[in-house]
Amino acid sequence: SSKATPRKSVKAQTINTSEASYSKADIKQAIVRHLHSTLGTDENKADNHAWWKATSAAMQELVLERLRTTQKTHYMNDTRAVHYFSAEFLMGRLLSNNMHNFNLFETADAALKELGVELADVLEEEPDMALGNGGLGRLAACFIDSLATMELPAIGYGIHYEHGLFRQEIKNGAQIERPDSWRDYGNPWEICRPESIQEVPLFGYVETKYGENGRVQKEWHPGNIVKGVPWDIPIVGYGAKTVNVLRLWQSESSDYFNWDVFNSGGYVDAQRENIQAETISKVLYPNDETEAGKELRLIQQYFFCACSLKDIIRRYKRAHGDDWSRFSEQVVIQLNDTHPAIAIPELMRILVDRAELDWDTAWGICSKTFAYTNHTLLPEALERWPVRMIEKILPRHIEIIYEINHRFLTLVEKKWPGDNVMKAKLSIIEESTEKMVRMGNLSVIGSFAVNGVAEIHSKLVKENLFPEFEELWPGKLTNVTNGITPRRWLKACNPLLSELIGKKIGDDWPSDLPRLDKLSEFADNKTFQNQFMKVKQKNKEALAAEIKHQTGISVDTKAIFDIQIKRLHEYKRQHLNLLHIMALYRRLLENPDYDMHPRVFIFGAKAAPGYTLAKDIIFAINKVADKINNDPRVNHKIKVVFLPNYRVSLAEKMIPAADVSQQISTAGKEASGTGNMKLALNGAVTIGTLDGANIEIAEEVGDDNIFIFGMTVDEVTKLSTKGYNPYDIYYQNKELKAVLDWLDSDYFTPGQPGALSSLKNSMLSGGDPYMCLADFESYSEANKALDSAYRDKPRWAKMAILNTAKMGKFTSDRSIADYVERIWKLTPCEVN
Numbered sequence: 120s121s122k123a124t125p126r127k128s129v130k131a132q133t134i135n136t137s138e139a140s141y142s143k144a145d146i147k148q149a150i151v152r153h154l155h156s157t158l159g160t161d162e163n164k165a166d167n168h169a170w171w172k173a174t175s176a177a178m179q180e181l182v183l184e185r186l187r188t189t190q191k192t193h194y195m196n197d198t199r200a201v202h203y204f205s206a207e208f209l210m211g212r213l214l215s216n217n218m219h220n221f222n223l224f225e226t227a228d229a230a231l232k233e234l235g236v237e238l239a240d241v242l243e244e245e246p247d248m249a250l251g252n253g254g255l256g257r258l259a260a261c262f263i264d265s266l267a268t269m270e271l272p273a274i275g276y277g278i279h280y281e282h283g284l285f286r287q288e289i290k291n292g293a294q295i296e297r298p299d300s301w302r303d304y305g306n307p308w309e310i311c312r313p314e315s316i317q318e319v320p321l322f323g324y325v326e327t328k329y330g331e332n333g334r335v336q337k338e339w340h341p342g343n344i345v346k347g348v349p350w351d352i353p354i355v356g357y358g359a360k361t362v363n364v365l366r367l368w369q370s371e372s373s374d375y376f377n378w379d380v381f382n383s384g385g386y387v388d389a390q391r392e393n394i395q396a397e398t399i400s401k402v403l404y405p406n407d408e409t410e411a412g413k414e415l416r417l418i419q420q421y422f423f424c425a426c427s428l429k430d431i432i433r434r435y436k437r438a439h440g441d442d443w444s445r446f447s448e449q450v451v452i453q454l455n456d457t458h459p460a461i462a463i464p465e466l467m468r469i470l471v472d473r474a475e476l477d478w479d480t481a482w483g484i485c486s487k488t489f490a491y492t493n494h495t496l497l498p499e500a501l502e503r504w505p506v507r508m509i510e511k512i513l514p515r516h517i518e519i520i521y522e523i524n525h526r527f528l529t530l531v532e533k534k535w536p537g538d539n540v541m542k543a544k545l546s547i548i549e550e551s552t553e554k555m556v557r558m559g560n561l562s563v564i565g566s567f568a569v570n571g572v573a574e575i576h577s578k579l580v581k582e583n584l585f586p587e588f589e590e591l592w593p594g595k596l597t598n599v600t601n602g603i604t605p606r607r608w609l610k611a612c613n614p615l616l617s618e619l620i621g622k623k624i625g626d627d628w629p630s631d632l633p634r635l636d637k638l639s640e641f642a643d644n645k646t647f648q649n650q651f652m653k654v655k656q657k658n659k660e661a662l663a664a665e666i667k668h669q670t671g672i673s674v675d676t677k678a679i680f681d682i683q684i685k686r687l688h689e690y691k692r693q694h695l696n697l698l699h700i701m702a703l704y705r706r707l708l709e710n711p712d713y714d715m716h717p718r719v720f721i722f723g724a725k726a727a728p729g730y731t732l733a734k735d736i737i738f739a740i741n742k743v744a745d746k747i748n749n750d751p752r753v754n755h756k757i758k759v760v761f762l763p764n765y766r767v768s769l770a771e772k773m774i775p776a777a778d779v780s781q782q783i784s785t786a787g788k789e790a791s792g793t794g795n796m797k798l799a800l801n802g803a804v805t806i807g808t809l810d811g812a813n814i815e816i817a818e819e820v821g822d823d824n825i826f827i828f829g830m831t832v833d834e835v836t837k838l839s840t841k842g843y844n845p846y847d848i849y850y851q852n853k854e855l856k857a858v859l860d861w862l863d864s865d866y867f868t869p870g871q872p873g874a875l876s877s878l879k880n881s882m883l884s885g886g887d888p889y890m891c892l893a894d895f896e897s898y899s900e901a902n903k904a905l906d907s908a909y910r911d912k913p914r915w916a917k918m919a920i921l922n923t924a925k926m927g928k929f930t931s932d933r934s935i936a937d938y939v940e941r942i943w944k945l946t947p948c949e950v951n
């Protein structure tokens with residue numbers, strides 16, 4: 120049942136090679152033309168940056184042509200579209216991807232060669248578009264890729280951050296954050312659309328008026344109005360038939376001066392509240408739980424939701440005038456986490472206050488328009504805003520939220536008469552010392568569908584997070600397992616493997632990933648095993664060169680390349696990995712003949728700037744790495760590498776070279792994971808817990824082709840109910856005790872004893888909230904099993920091949936097909 124079945128109505132298109140009629144000579148000419156007339160330089164003077172811009176501009180000509188055709192077709196057909204609201208889109212680089220999707224990569228490569236330029240060098244010039252933190256933002260990017268590929272009408276809506284996620288430097292082992300400036304020298308893909316500017320009101324007060332028929336009319340007199348300027352990034356589907364749009368809003372000040380506020384004596388207030396308009400889209404928040412700037416973060420959310428809704432309504436009205444009855448047939452809005460939840464009361468405000476619909480009609484429309492995706496069960500990520508903050512910034516919205524809540528609680532009263540505990544639990548308003556608005560509850564109440572992102576996660580959402588909502592509205596809560604685009608995460612990033620696969624099973628797999636299963640029949644074939652592992656070896660050599668270049672560390676490419684790449688967070692347990700590395704180190708010091716295959720542990724991770732322990736873990740990894748890498752007693756067996764500034768383009772270099780994929784979160788904490796899918800797709804074998812999508816990966820690849828360890832969700836729950844005491848394990852496991860105590864010494868930080876103690880403390884006196892110690896022994900055993908499996912070359916090759924072969928289910932095309940069928944109800948629109 121877990122096997123992906125391609126659905127006829129939304130089956131991805133196979134690539135149309137008609138663009139191949141765009142010849143090498145055409146591309147050459149276009150590049151040179153842009154070098155001359157867009158950049159004002161020439162072939163002799165141009166550096167790689169200029170070549171990148173000219174090449175991108177040449178591609179953009181094709182992109183924009185398809186964009187125009189797509190928009191015209193969607194408009195003519197008055198298509199229903201999905202609007203993906205997300206505070207994050209982690210796009211990475213676009214040039215290589217766009218070339219692949221136009222099937223022009225090889226042609227462009229050849230064209231540039233004739234101009235004496237290496238495409239690979241040109242691609243390196245492109246700064247990543249890093250408008251996101253991690254999995255959630257990258258998922259949004261994979262989804263809009265699939266939507267375009269499957270010819271589905273879709274728009275991504277987000278924020279045009281001036282600074283994306285910070286650039287990470289490592290100084291003396293510690294993370295330093297530097298501003299990211301992705302568009303400092305101009306971005307060749309984005310198009311400014313001043314014709315579609317929107318205005319967004321903020322602050323001020325609400326006036327209550329009484330209409331002729333006694334109708335209460337609310338008028339919001341804002342204290343401030345900012346301008347939202349849209350920037351469009353074209354999203355090219357694979358095969359380049361449909362080109363959709365990612366529309367990102369940039370804030371600017373408007374020339375607005377509020378006479379009403381001034382006249383009613385509110386001028387001083389208005390001034391105090393006068394946030395600088397430009398700061399709204401200045402930076403991406405890299406923290407789940409920022410104290411400072413909370414207000415600004417709420418304003419960011421409202422800002423992009425308000426702009427996007429106005430944009431959607433403008434487009435709707437162009438086709439349907441003031442007839443609102445078809446709105447929810449034409450428009451579906453997907454809320455990516457609770458960040459855009461404020462869109463729900465905003466749409467109500469527009470419908471009730473501006474369109475003057477009665478409440479029930481408005482709510483009928485609203486609650487058929489929104490759907491919500493939950494990405495985590497971690498409490499700190501379920502947003503809550505102080506009532507007084509919303510009151511101040513969005514005075515009308517707080518009234519609407521109260522009204523939504525009032526009507527909702529009437530429903531709760533009907534279902535559970537007299538049950539005030541239930542009401543308190545389900546209410547949108549949390550009656551704590553400070554009254555809070557629960558955006559999670561608002562999202563569930565205001566949406567017609569709510570989904571988690573992997574089977575287990577959705578089950579936990581139903582059973583633990585929102586069980587009463589499930590009782591109230593059976594069927595509203597559902598699952599859509601995440602996916603990744605195989606275009607970026609195999610075809611483009613791993614050309615050697617893609618070519619090998621193509622030779623074996625043909626070239627249709629990028630838009631029909633379950634086809635990879637055909638590779639299974641060659642899993643035992645010696646020749647294929649050799650070819651497959653030769654590709655891996657070459658990719659490892661390329662990564663080794665990159666490691667050398669970035670860090671100066673030399674690594675043995677015959678060693679196991681063991682990779683853990685993801686946001687730094689305690690629940691993801693990079694520190695469990697580190698404890699195990701330290702244990703191996705000790706084993707080697709105690710017994711120089713300790714039998715293990717050489718292994719290179721490679722990390723990539725950014726820590727939220729305010730998350731001290733996460734930064735301490737990065738510091739510890741680097742300090743342990745320094746020591747081990749420079750210890751001649753062990754450095755032929757272990758190396759530890761922390762690659763700075765982990766981002767999409769770095770992931771593209773690391774993933775093809777991985778032998779081992781570390782997916783070791785505490786069971787129940789990682790909603791899905793998507794890096795797990797990317798690594799397995801590229802032939803890495805997972806060592807992981809039964810958490811998130813690891814469970815579904817294990818189902819697909821089979822128990823023999825994955826190393827599962829640690830407690831299950833139920834065992835974790837049981838242990839914490841019973842009472843978990845990390846000291847029990849500390850005193851009982853000598854090796855673990857020695858490793859933890861080592862952190863207190865100055866062995867890794869000469870002259871600075873205690874510099875790594877915070878780590879130890881978190882896992883002992885701090886209670887070890889993510890149960891690293893409880894899972895350590897099982898993890899260590901799984902690592903031993905992995906080590907011996909690696910040394911059995913045919914066995915390992917088979918495992919690696921089967922990991923690639925069995926990833927069909929995890930294409931984001933399947934995720935999108937699930938959304939379409941179960942939630943969005945869209946039909947593809949062919950663009951000719």
Ligand code: GFP
Binds near residue numbers: 193315363
């Ligand atoms: C145009 C088209 C729409 C299309 C959008 C987004 O609208 O049909 O869905 O672009 O691609 F008319 P504007 O935003 O340009 O008005």
Ligand code: GFP
Binds near residue numbers: 254495789
């Ligand atoms: C979050 C969750 C992940 C999940 C993604 C996408 O990403 O488990 O795969 O969203 O749904 F935690 P991160 O913020 O952890 O990267």
